[in-house]
Amino acid sequence: MGIIKVKCINCNKEIIVNKYKTADGWICGKCFSLSGYNIINALKKTKEQVRSDIELHSRLNNKNNFIISKKIGNYIEFDDINRQFRVFDGLNEIGIFIDSLLGEKKNSTIYSYDDIIEFELIEDGSTVTKGGLGRAVVFGALTGPAGAIVGEITGKKTTKSIINSLKIKITVNNFYKPAVYINLIDVKTKTNSIMYRSIYEITQQILSTFTLIIKQNELKKSNEISKEFKNNQYSAAEEIRKFKELLDEGIITQEEFDEKKKQLLNI
Numbered sequence: 001m002g003i004i005k006v007k008c009i010n011c012n013k014e015i016i017v018n019k020y021k022t023a024d025g026w027i028c029g030k031c032f033s034l035s036g037y038n039i040i041n042a043l044k045k046t047k048e049q050v051r052s053d054i055e056l057h058s059r060l061n062n063k064n065n066f067i068i069s070k071k072i073g074n075y076i077e078f079d080d081i082n083r084q085f086r087v088f089d090g091l092n093e094i095g096i097f098i099d100s101l102l103g104e105k106k107n108s109t110i111y112s113y114d115d116i117i118e119f120e121l122i123e124d125g126s127t128v129t130k131g132g133l134g135r136a137v138v139f140g141a142l143t144g145p146a147g148a149i150v151g152e153i154t155g156k157k158t159t160k161s162i163i164n165s166l167k168i169k170i171t172v173n174n175f176y177k178p179a180v181y182i183n184l185i186d187v188k189t190k191t192n193s194i195m196y197r198s199i200y201e202i203t204q205q206i207l208s209t210f211t212l213i214i215k216q217n218e219l220k221k222s223n224e225i226s227k228e229f230k231n232n233q234y235s236a237a238e239e240i241r242k243f244k245e246l247l248d249e250g251i252i253t254q255e256e257f258d259e260k261k262k263q264l265l266n267i
């Protein structure tokens with residue numbers, strides 16, 4: 001009995017039958033590690049899922065192509081060129097500091113601007129400010145730019161004299177980590193202290209940056225929609241021209257042509 005050779009369903013490399021099996025066949029060790037799967041959950045994945053999971057996983061783990069264009073405190077970094085941001089998920093300032101001493105920001109995660117659904121400022125467990133796309137988007141039912149709402153960042157100051165916790169929660173379109181937290185305060189802090197004032201400043205900067213990104217996202221989306229609309233208009237005109245030819249050649253009647261034209265122009 002010879003060695004059975006198969007092809008990795010993702011990269012096509014010839015491999016010996018191994019332990020990395022998916023629903024659609026075997027994958028090589030390299031693709032397996034890139035996918036982030038374990039041996040059990042890999043079994044249920046289709047070829048399509050393997051491909052998209054590898055893409056997502058490698059995008060999130062590629063810390064080398066992150067170009068910092070803006071950094072707010074030690075909490076968050078923005079890369080406007082590649083439209084992505086990096087957060088030190090769940091860590092407080094001390095945690096971030098230790099993490100950066102230990103090496104290359106290993107507890108950080110990179111997210112795409114396009115994945116932002118909404119963000120909110122949570123003070124002692126309750127939401128004080130919220131912004132982002134409307135609810136419809138969360139359920140994937142956005143039909144046009146009108147469905148998007150940007151929350152107004154009021155920047156109103158707290159009425160409390162002491163705060164125990166302050167964090168920003170960012171909801172992202174990410175299967176693995178749908179909620180990202182930026183911990184701004186996690187110890188008892190007086191709101192008239194210098195510490196609080198500096199954190200307040202940072203908080204406002206982060207929130208207004210997210211507001212801007214969401215506005216950019218909406219603009220991008222509405223540009224895409226109007227481009228698509230123009231393309232449709234163009235192809236309708238092309239179609240009508242074709243039917244006009246058929247009419248001129250006597251293949252269809254005037255009535256049939258008028259009917260088709262109405263249909264194509266949506267009138």
Ligand SMILES: [Zn+2]
Nearest residue numbers: 008011028031
């Ligand atoms: Zn492979």
